Structures are given as structure tokens and as C-alpha cells.
Amino acid sequence: MTFNFDSLPFHRTKTKKLSDNAIPLVSVITPYYNAHEFINETAKCILSQTLKNFEWIIVDDGSNDSKSLSMLDEIAELDNRIRIVRKENGGLSSARNKGFQEAVTDYIVPLDADDLIESTYLEQCYWALLAYPEKGWAYTDTVGFGDHTYVWRKKFDIQTLKEDNFMVATAMIKKELWEAVEGYDETLKHGYEDWHFWLKAIKAGFAPVHVKEYGFWYRRRPASMLRTLLEEESQKKIAVAKVKELANQLEKLENAAIEFEEKIIFKGTLEPECVNYVKSIEDKQNSKIVLLFLFPWLNMGGADKFNLDLVKGLDPERFRCIICTTVPSSNVWHDRFAEYTDEIFHLPNFLPAESWPSFIINKIIEENVNVVFISNSEFGYNVLPWVKENVPTNFTAIDYVHMEEKYWKNGGYARFSANVTSYLDKTYVTSNHLKDVMIREYSIPENKIEVAYINVDALGYFNPELVDSSGLREKVNIESNVPVILFPCRLHHQKRPYMLINIAQELKKRNLSFVIWIVGDGPEETGLRTKVHESGLDNYFIFWGSVRDTRPFYVEAICTLICSIKEGLSLTTYESMAMKTAVITSDVGGQKELVIHEETGYVVPLLVDEKVDFGSKEFLKEEVDLYVDALVKLLNSSTLKENMGQKARERIVSSFLLEHMVGNFIADFENYMGTRPKDKSNGTELPKLILSLYYQLLQTERKSDEIWAARCYYEELAKRSLVTIPQVNKTMVMKIWSKIKSKIR
Structure with missing residues (x-):
């Protein structure tokens, strides 16, 4: 994969402020010992978190450098969520333990003074643990930067962890876990303390949620603590012996880890969960129109380019863009969208499907969303009735339909839009042809539908006079x-x-x-x-x-x-x-x-x-x-x-021209700025039923895909004369496949 190691989180983030009476949900603890060199970069990442209800505890572990002490005082003045705790020098484990003791929340993230996190890190890990309350910690994949660069994604495996420390120290850890294992071993002052900590957590019966995001940036420096440790043979032997002793006591992990991979994860209830998220009180001095976009993914394609052009064209001084994607994907265009918003949430990467509706509802309430914009998201259409019924204030819901597809689910997104048209305030379509289809075949009221050609940046980017094709x-x-x-x-x-x-x-x-x-x-x-x-x-x-x-x-x-x-x-x-x-x-x-x-x-x-x-x-x-x-x-x-x-x-x-398309949408978005009274709910169970049936369909589709893939695999082997498929087994597979296809249709 390609990864832009120069796009550091603190270059892309935006500070988000709160009023004084916000209730912390998460604590970030940072050991600090003469660490002035990079602390400002770390501060920018923390202060730009999309989850704004946090406290940042900086544990000054006996710093004696005047520049570092001065820098610490400056950092403390940046935000009222920052507090400094001072102690005598005792090493990294001692400083982390002090931070855990001081934390007022149940969810704690140790973050060193030179490392970075993405702006969505706290929110994704927090919601992952809300969804799986039986788990002890949540962690993301890692980006190495600085002295050398890499990306690190390893499936959680206890046997591997016994031999190799593939985990990093930074994760969201429940305070009850820290208490159960009696914190970090303070005798390990020069390294391996995090490895030892994770092995203790496993021994105590805790398991993690592995969030599929590159959310943590680990700074590699030649003079890191671990490298120093490797040069101190006696200290290394002591640390290794402790780790090995603990590893040998572990057999297997009864409480299995949660892994988000290439498919949607279900908890098994197949009904939308209701999660009460504590609402923060945001500083409203710079009020903007807040847009929540529901997209399937951030990939290469015509619909995706329209989505990107729209987000790109919105003035950040007037609009805030929040993006939620709803289909498992590599999201190869994530970095393109990240140029214009740091609030991007790939729901399949950190939440089970049953928790998605609660996340959407809480995001609308938390951020005072004015407009929900659906573009090619099947989940977006299915969740809209449930959201409309459960959000206490009103918001505008609009969608953009790119085409009708008779061959897919009897009309594709055009059909999905028609199914929930009573919950939509307006539908945009790509052409007059599609407008006629929507009115004639799907009975969309003509006053609710409008043509919005997607257009193109012909005067700027797509200008042949500015392009060199030589070579x-x-x-x-x-x-x-x-x-x-x-x-x-x-x-x-x-x-x-x-x-x-x-x-x-x-x-x-x-x-x-x-x-x-x-x-x-x-x-x-x-x-x-x-x-x-x-x-x-x-x-x-x-x-x-x-x-x-x-x-x-x-x-x-x-x-x-x-x-x-x-x-x-x-x-x-x-x-x-x-x-x-x-x-x-x-x-x-x-x-x-x-x-x-x-x-x-x-x-x-x-x-x-x-x-x-x-x-x-x-x-x-x-x-x-x-x-x-x-x-x-x-x-x-x-x-x-x-x-x-x-x-x-x-x-x-x-x-x-693209500017005309964007300008028309901006004018409409501004019309939706005012808060309208909430329509009275009719109390129907239909929105919940729609979601439950949608989840059942997703599970059926996934099973059918697995059976179809197996069928194709064995048929290919049979063609190459590598295996002989017993006719009874092949017939059975085909019968199952036929039944599943009939259900999908």
C-alpha cells in the first residue's frame, strides 16, 4: 500500500474548544521528562480530537531543564482541559501509574510526549469500548515515522505476543484493567514495561478491541529508550526474564479479541442499539453550518469524485464537514478527503453494525448537525427513518442519486431513495433522464426532486493547456x-x-x-x-x-x-x-x-x-x-x-463548470441553517424493523458471497484437474446458493 508519511496529524488537525463545564469521558496521560522538543506537536493532536470531552494530564517526572519547564507552563495555558501533575523522577512506568491514579475517567490513553494520534483516535477507541464493554482496551494500527518509516498492522494473537512485542504502549485502557494488574512494573525503568503490562492484562482475563485504523504515530529516534536499553545488557536481561516468566504462565485467551477486517461485524442482536453519549457543550463563537455525509467508501469512482468535489468546494470558514463511511473498504482516497476535513469515520473499522445508528444519532446531537447528506450509502437510507425518530431536534435530510439500477435490488439507490422519500426533505439527481424515472417509476413528488449536474473543474484542474503528457x-x-x-x-x-x-x-x-x-x-x-x-x-x-x-x-x-x-x-x-x-x-x-x-x-x-x-x-x-x-x-x-x-x-x-454545481449546493445548505421544530413522532416500530431486516440481508449476502467464492474456487481447481468434486457436494452447494439468491431478490 502507499502511505503519505509526510502528512503528519498535527499538520491536518483543527483545534476544537469547549466551555468550562464539559464532563470528561477520557483521560490522556503523558509522562514528561525534559521533553520540550516535540510536545507542541503532540499538543496539537490532542487539542484537535473529535471527541472533545477529555482531560489531558501531563505528569512532570522531575524535569530539570529550564526550557522544558518553561514549555510545560506554556502548554498548560493552552486549554482548560490540561492539567500538570508534578512528581519526583521515577521513570516512565512510575509516571504512567501516577497519571492513572490522577485520572477522573474510566478510559485512559497513555501517550508519550513525542508521539502523535489522529484526530479521531479518542472517539473511535471510546466507541469501540462502548460497543464491547466486556473488553479491557482498544488500540489502533501504527505508523512509524521519524528516523525510519513503516506501517504496522498485526492481527492480535496471544502466542505471537508471548514471543514478540507487536503491541505499542498507546491504547485506550479501562481503569479497571490497570487496577486489576496493579499498574505498570516500576522496576522496569528502561523498556519492555508496556509488553509486560499487556501480558499481565491477558493473564488477568482481559482482551482488546483492535480498531482497523492507522491512528497512532510512533516517533522513531536513534536515542529512544528501547535502544538505550539494548545497550545496557544487565537491564535487558532483567526485563527479558520478567517478560519470559510472565509469558510462560499464559496458555490461551478465553475472552477473544475483536478484530475489524474486510467485512461488516455483527454482535448478533441484529437490532439498533441505544447508547447514551454524554453531550459536550461546544464554544459557539464561530458557528458554522454542520454537514454530516454518509458515503459508502472513499475510493476512486465517479460518485466518489462528486463527493470529493462537493466537500472540497465548501468554505471551511462557513461549513464543517463530517464524513461517515458504511462499507468495508481500503478507502484509497481517504487522504484526498482528509485535506478538507479531519472528521472522517469509517464505521466498519471500529464498530459493529448494530452500533452504527447510535453513533450517527449521537454525532447529529453532539455536533448540532444541520444537514445529513446521503450519497450511495445503502445503510444511510435504511438508518434514516430510525434517526429521524430518535433525534430530539429536527435536521434536514437530503440525498443525491447517481443512477437507477434495475439489475440490482430492483432499482438500486433510486429505489432506496424512493422507499424513504417521506423522511427526505429533498432529492438531487444527476440528470433530467433520472428525474423523469424517479417521478414516473418511483412516484417521487416533483417538488422534492431537483437535477444537479455534477460538472467539472474545466478552468482549473481539467484544462488541457495545463497538462503535460510527454513521456x-x-x-x-x-x-x-x-x-x-x-x-x-x-x-x-x-x-x-x-x-x-x-x-x-x-x-x-x-x-x-x-x-x-x-x-x-x-x-x-x-x-x-x-x-x-x-x-x-x-x-x-x-x-x-x-x-x-x-x-x-x-x-x-x-x-x-x-x-x-x-x-x-x-x-x-x-x-x-x-x-x-x-x-x-x-x-x-x-x-x-x-x-x-x-x-x-x-x-x-x-x-x-x-x-x-x-x-x-x-x-x-x-x-x-x-x-x-x-x-x-x-x-x-x-x-x-x-x-x-x-x-x-x-x-x-x-x-x-464545477463552481456552478458547488455554488448551487452552498445556497441550498445555507437555506437549511435554521433549526426547525421537531416533527411529532408517530411512535411506529417500522424504522426499527427496517434496520433489522437490513442487517439480516447483510448477513445473508455475506454468507452467499462466501458460498459463491468457495464454489468458484473448487470449480477452478476441478478445471485444472487438481481435485475431484463429489457430485453430491456440488449439488448441495448449488441448491443452497439458489435458495440464498431467491431470498436476496
Whole structure:
């Protein structure tokens, strides 16, 4: 994975203040001994926490350096949540124990004076322990920075911990755990005290919650305590002996750790939990419009780019943006969104699904949210009725629908939106085509729906005059006279990537020079690569994978090809036209509202049925020929390419600039600023039932995915003659799969 080690937390955070009467929920304790060098960076991280109800106890362990003492006095004046506790020098364990003794809360985080935490660290760990009250501590994954850099993610394993200290000292620890193990061993003054502490916790029967976030930043320095320890052989032997003695007493962990991995975690109740979170009282001197966004993930894609553009375009002096994601994901665009808000919560990474509704409700109450904005979040739609019923004040709920998908859950997000339209104040859609569908097929009142074209930054980022594409062809040894057909998208059946094989074969038959550049990745990448090779077309395809900057690819292309079976109004269409690149597109969604046939590109009729043919790898020759004919025209005429490209950009600049889209949303958000009276609840059980059924569906889908993956795996082995599948077992699997599919539909 790629990780930006230069994006340190204190560079991205924003201080959040409270009034004097806020009740602490969490204590941060920091041992301090002549530690002035980096304490300011640590302070910025702590004072920017999204969970504002905390106290920060700095334990001065007998500092004798005047600069360090002076710095400590300055830190104490920064915030009324900071207090200084002074003691004689006794070492790191002694200072931590003193901090635990002084803490007024039940949840305590030891954090050294040179280390850092992300702004969401306290809140995520606190909620993880609320969700699992039987666990003793919560911890995140680690980023090493400074002397050398790394990312550290290890599944919790007691056998490994007995041999190797993969844990760090910083975690959110329940005070009852610290009391049960009688604190840190103060005889271990030079290291291994945290390793010894965790082994004592396990022996006492405690287990952790492992939050799947890189939340803790561990500063690596040549003169660290541990390195000093390694140079002091006698001290090392004593420490190792104590750790080994304790490790040998451990057999297994009865109270299993909680791990958040690549799937949604359930506690098993399948009903929304009600968690009472103590509300803080925020300083309202700089009141802003607070927006809570519910997104599925932060990944590469058209809908995600719309989400990013919207968040990016909001003035931070007038708006606060909070983002919650609701689908397990690598969230490769997290850093892009983090440039504009430090309040990002990936719910699948630190909470079981039953606790998500409480987190959303408490976030709305805690932050005085004005607008909840749903974009492609299935959970967002299912939780909205429950939230509306349980939040004591009113807020505006709006959504943005990118397309209707008949092949998925009888309409996809358009259907989800229609199901809860009585709870939504307004629905935005990508095109007039989708607006008509929503009104005609889903009975959305016309006064509740509005077209908001996603648009593009054509005057700034997507300006071909500002892009240098030199060297791109050299990377893949493509001559400058070979025309490039660009296919930029997530490789999914919706995009019909396998049609490219048929198109390439027809172009090859006509002895035309061309190469197809695939820019993007996805679930069909492996299959498409295999099909290209089997078809003898390796010389006609280049797979670039996922790239962050697509602009040079548009510059080099004669056209962008979009042969999807379903689109809303694709972002690649906007981008391509802004970059003076013609578009050949299927006539789906709102594509023809942007692409003018035979003027800015070509609009090709869709000759198949979406519900019947979705996922098929067989394509009508008549439809393939329509794409080939359009491509031949561009391949045979550089003048046509230039004219279409010029008209395409002119159309974008005249009518589809990003600043117009963002400006319209800003105007609407400002209209929603006022607090309205809470609508009277009808007391129905329906919102709870909706959520429970949704959770059951998620579990069923997960089980079906597991069975399907096993079926595919064994069939592949059978094809390679590696195993023989007993017919009875295969039949049984297919019967189970058929039943599950019928339930999902």
C-alpha cells in the first residue's frame, strides 16, 4: 500500500474548544521528562480530537531543564482541559501509574510526549469500548515515522505476543484493567514495561478491541529508550526474564479479541442499539453550518469524485464537514478527503453494525448537525427513518442519486431513495433522464426532486493547456502516431469491459492502427486480462491500473469509450470533454444530455435489456458494429477528432463548470441553517424493523458471497484437474446458493 508519511496529524488537525463545564469521558496521560522538543506537536493532536470531552494530564517526572519547564507552563495555558501533575523522577512506568491514579475517567490513553494520534483516535477507541464493554482496551494500527518509516498492522494473537512485542504502549485502557494488574512494573525503568503490562492484562482475563485504523504515530529516534536499553545488557536481561516468566504462565485467551477486517461485524442482536453519549457543550463563537455525509467508501469512482468535489468546494470558514463511511473498504482516497476535513469515520473499522445508528444519532446531537447528506450509502437510507425518530431536534435530510439500477435490488439507490422519500426533505439527481424515472417509476413528488449536474473543474484542474503528457507513451513503448482509445473506469460488469474484445477484433480485421488503454481496476480486471491474452490481443491493450491523475491519458486519446449497460451521467464524460477529447458513449442514463451526437462525440443506442443481459460476456454484433463504425470515423480523420474535441470543451465551459454545481449546493445548505421544530413522532416500530431486516440481508449476502467464492474456487481447481468434486457436494452447494439468491431478490 502507499502511505503519505509526510502528512503528519498535527499538520491536518483543527483545534476544537469547549466551555468550562464539559464532563470528561477520557483521560490522556503523558509522562514528561525534559521533553520540550516535540510536545507542541503532540499538543496539537490532542487539542484537535473529535471527541472533545477529555482531560489531558501531563505528569512532570522531575524535569530539570529550564526550557522544558518553561514549555510545560506554556502548554498548560493552552486549554482548560490540561492539567500538570508534578512528581519526583521515577521513570516512565512510575509516571504512567501516577497519571492513572490522577485520572477522573474510566478510559485512559497513555501517550508519550513525542508521539502523535489522529484526530479521531479518542472517539473511535471510546466507541469501540462502548460497543464491547466486556473488553479491557482498544488500540489502533501504527505508523512509524521519524528516523525510519513503516506501517504496522498485526492481527492480535496471544502466542505471537508471548514471543514478540507487536503491541505499542498507546491504547485506550479501562481503569479497571490497570487496577486489576496493579499498574505498570516500576522496576522496569528502561523498556519492555508496556509488553509486560499487556501480558499481565491477558493473564488477568482481559482482551482488546483492535480498531482497523492507522491512528497512532510512533516517533522513531536513534536515542529512544528501547535502544538505550539494548545497550545496557544487565537491564535487558532483567526485563527479558520478567517478560519470559510472565509469558510462560499464559496458555490461551478465553475472552477473544475483536478484530475489524474486510467485512461488516455483527454482535448478533441484529437490532439498533441505544447508547447514551454524554453531550459536550461546544464554544459557539464561530458557528458554522454542520454537514454530516454518509458515503459508502472513499475510493476512486465517479460518485466518489462528486463527493470529493462537493466537500472540497465548501468554505471551511462557513461549513464543517463530517464524513461517515458504511462499507468495508481500503478507502484509497481517504487522504484526498482528509485535506478538507479531519472528521472522517469509517464505521466498519471500529464498530459493529448494530452500533452504527447510535453513533450517527449521537454525532447529529453532539455536533448540532444541520444537514445529513446521503450519497450511495445503502445503510444511510435504511438508518434514516430510525434517526429521524430518535433525534430530539429536527435536521434536514437530503440525498443525491447517481443512477437507477434495475439489475440490482430492483432499482438500486433510486429505489432506496424512493422507499424513504417521506423522511427526505429533498432529492438531487444527476440528470433530467433520472428525474423523469424517479417521478414516473418511483412516484417521487416533483417538488422534492431537483437535477444537479455534477460538472467539472474545466478552468482549473481539467484544462488541457495545463497538462503535460510527454513521456506517457514512452513508458509503454507506444509510438506517437498510434491512436489511443481510452477506457477509464472501474472494471465492473456495469461498464461491459468484455465488449472491448469484440470491438478490438473488428478494428483489427480492418487493419487499423490503434491501442486501447485501460485506466482503472476492479473485480473484472483479472478476467479481462485473461480474455485479452486468450484472444491474441496483447499488443492492442495496455492496462494502467488505478491512477490518481487521468488528465495526461485524456490528452493522448483520440476518444473516450463508454459502452456501459448503465450510467447516471458519468464523470469521465465531463472530464473527457473538458480535456478536448470526444466521447463515444452508450445511450444510457443522462449521457445524451451532455454528449451531442456527431458534434461532441457519438451516442450509441443500447440494444439489450439491462435486467436480462447485465453481466453477460456475449454482445450483439449489431451493437458492437455501431461502436466500431464511430471509432473508424475518428481513427480515419484527425480533423474530426480536433473539431469534436474543441466543441466538447466549449460545451463544458459554457454550461457545466464545477463552481456552478458547488455554488448551487452552498445556497441550498445555507437555506437549511435554521433549526426547525421537531416533527411529532408517530411512535411506529417500522424504522426499527427496517434496520433489522437490513442487517439480516447483510448477513445473508455475506454468507452467499462466501458460498459463491468457495464454489468458484473448487470449480477452478476441478478445471485444472487438481481435485475431484463429489457430485453430491456440488449439488448441495448449488441448491443452497439458489435458495440464498431467491431470498436476496
